[in-house]
Amino acid sequence: MRKLNIELKNHSYDIYIEEGLLFHLNNYIKSVYKEKKIFIITDDIVSGYYLDTVINSLDKDYEVDYVIIPNGEESKNINVYADVCEKLISKGIRRNYLLLALGGGVIGDLTGFIASTLFRGLPYIGVPTSLLAQMDSSIGGKTGIDFNGRKNIIGAFKQPLMVLIDPNTLNTLEKCEFNNGMGELIKHGAIGNERLLKMLLDKPDINEDIIYESLTVKKKLVELDEFDLKERMFLNFGHTFGHAVELKYGYKHGEAVAVGMVMALKMGIDLGITNSECLKLIESIIKLYDLPLEVLNYKDYLKDSVYDKKNIAGKVRFILIEDIGKPIMYEIREDELL
Numbered sequence: 001m002r003k004l005n006i007e008l009k010n011h012s013y014d015i016y017i018e019e020g021l022l023f024h025l026n027n028y029i030k031s032v033y034k035e036k037k038i039f040i041i042t043d044d045i046v047s048g049y050y051l052d053t054v055i056n057s058l059d060k061d062y063e064v065d066y067v068i069i070p071n072g073e074e075s076k077n078i079n080v081y082a083d084v085c086e087k088l089i090s091k092g093i094r095r096n097y098l099l100l101a102l103g104g105g106v107i108g109d110l111t112g113f114i115a116s117t118l119f120r121g122l123p124y125i126g127v128p129t130s131l132l133a134q135m136d137s138s139i140g141g142k143t144g145i146d147f148n149g150r151k152n153i154i155g156a157f158k159q160p161l162m163v164l165i166d167p168n169t170l171n172t173l174e175k176c177e178f179n180n181g182m183g184e185l186i187k188h189g190a191i192g193n194e195r196l197l198k199m200l201l202d203k204p205d206i207n208e209d210i211i212y213e214s215l216t217v218k219k220k221l222v223e224l225d226e227f228d229l230k231e232r233m234f235l236n237f238g239h240t241f242g243h244a245v246e247l248k249y250g251y252k253h254g255e256a257v258a259v260g261m262v263m264a265l266k267m268g269i270d271l272g273i274t275n276s277e278c279l280k281l282i283e284s285i286i287k288l289y290d291l292p293l294e295v296l297n298y299k300d301y302l303k304d305s306v307y308d309k310k311n312i313a314g315k316v317r318f319i320l321i322e323d324i325g326k327p328i329m330y331e332i333r334e335d336e337l338l
């Protein structure tokens, strides 16, 4: 078992990572939630694999009910949000009940958003089951839904009471979903944890230690910059080019991030910012995990990057790295770039 604590100004919480944890969730939850009612929110794939196990673990100590939504990004919208709220209300939810997010990043973001808005705030616990959610999205408190074709445009910061991670759930994940998380995992290594990259070189199964090392990177950035105004933006390494590539080639997000990282590394090398050894290391790990290693010239995508939503007032912002674990913000005026 590995444990991590997120320490924020107004709220601290623990993250436990343990193989088999799903079978005794109740023991963990007891330490932070003293009331009796839990509502699980999950999707129609994850529920098939894990809902019974979770209910069996909880109903020794709690009254448990659940809401199941269709899986996938399409569910992260205002209609599903309203539908889940309606179901919770008609099932008699009160403001001291606990929400439990059982699923990937979609379930985490949606449940967190419901927890931040219904009754002006409810406690929630994350039980992430996808690689992306376990190594990244379940911590840090960003919650929300997509709206009018824009991702995560409505949302709130709402930190969970606790995050409980069982890496064994990754055994049922589809390969493409695994790749999706893997791109972001390599990114965490690149911006903040050389030890993680070295571990990945041995191509182990994703285990407690790997998830722990990945989360230490996000922990550090979230603690420095809870509301995403400065250092947390380093998490966008590979994303400026990645978004352009994702739209053009239809890659999964994490795969596009892998391609985007290589492009950002090449740009950094051309600018004399990035140590060229970083490129060799990151490329070898991307290859090892069968992620796309497209040879795309970043210069052909500079124009697209001007429209990245993270840019500000006439400046285009790139996250580059000087070396492994040393990310920087590189800003350039739009007119200069074009």
Ligand SMILES: NC(=O)c1ccc[n+]([C@@H]2O[C@H](COP(=O)([O-])OP(=O)(O)OC[C@H]3O[C@@H](n4cnc5c(N)ncnc54)[C@H](O)[C@@H]3O)[C@@H](O)[C@H]2O)c1
Pocket (backbone or CB within 6 Å): 043, 044, 045, 046, 049, 071, 072, 073, 076, 103, 104, 105, 106, 107, 109, 129, 130, 131, 132, 133, 136, 137, 138, 139, 140, 141, 142, 143, 151, 152, 169, 170, 171, 172, 173, 174, 177, 180
């Ligand atoms: N809040 C944050 O900080 C943050 C950070 C990054 C991404 N995100 C969000 O996360 C979402 C993407 O997360 P995701 O990739 O987990 O997507 P997801 O929740 O849609 O899960 C991907 C697919 O995997 C399935 N799945 C999940 N766990 C499984 C398991 N153990 N076995 C079998 N199938 C399983 C799901 O049913 C779904 O079909 C996006 O909406 C993104 O905006 C949020």
